[in-house]
């Protein structure tokens with residue numbers, strides 16, 4: 765049975781209290797039958813200490829990720845959070861999300877520097893892409909999330925068949941790496957994606973904000 769990755773991208777959402785409530789609710793659910801699933805939650809940086817402590821205390825089978833990483837090492841880079849700092853709390857890092865490419869002008873050069881920093885600090889990069897050109901020159905072992913622009917936050921996912929054919933192309937270029945699909949994934953459509961042979965999991969934005977819905981997504985993969 766293939767391992768399924770379920771990655772929550774909270775984006776710029778939740779106060780500390782809301783993050784705590786989400787975790788409390790999630791911890792009431794049963795995770796015993798879900799051992800072939802890798803659950804990764806990517807909150808805002810400020811929630812990492814509290815969430816790490818909670819996850820360890822309750823022994824929840826959840827790993828932490830972040831949504832960004834500095835393209836530089838530690839030093840005089842005001843406002844940045846670097847790989848060494850992230851490594852204290854998290855194991856995964858989303859890089860090159862289309863919202864960062866669009867709103868923060870991240871180009872392939874910056875994205876590549878971020879991937880290099882993640883690798884340097886032994887974090888697993890989850891490289892987000894909407895276009896196959898964005899991974900053509902990738903030289904590191906990474907995970908890739910295919911997220912078509914039209915599907916992000918729109919309620920209109922790609923077809924599982926198209927996502928599968930893109931995942932297949934990604935693996936032709938970067939094999940063997942896990943490929944995720946992201947864009948309007950919910951508990952109702954998740955299975956259609958994860959049952960595809962080349963899709964190893966999902967990256968979930970909006971639907972991950974609700975603990976019950978997120979748990980149902982995990983169950984339904």
Ligand code: PGA
Pocket residue numbers: 773911915916917918919946947948949967968969970971
């Ligand atoms: P969505 O976002 O699930 O809200 O469409 C996915 C993403 O941007 O990672």
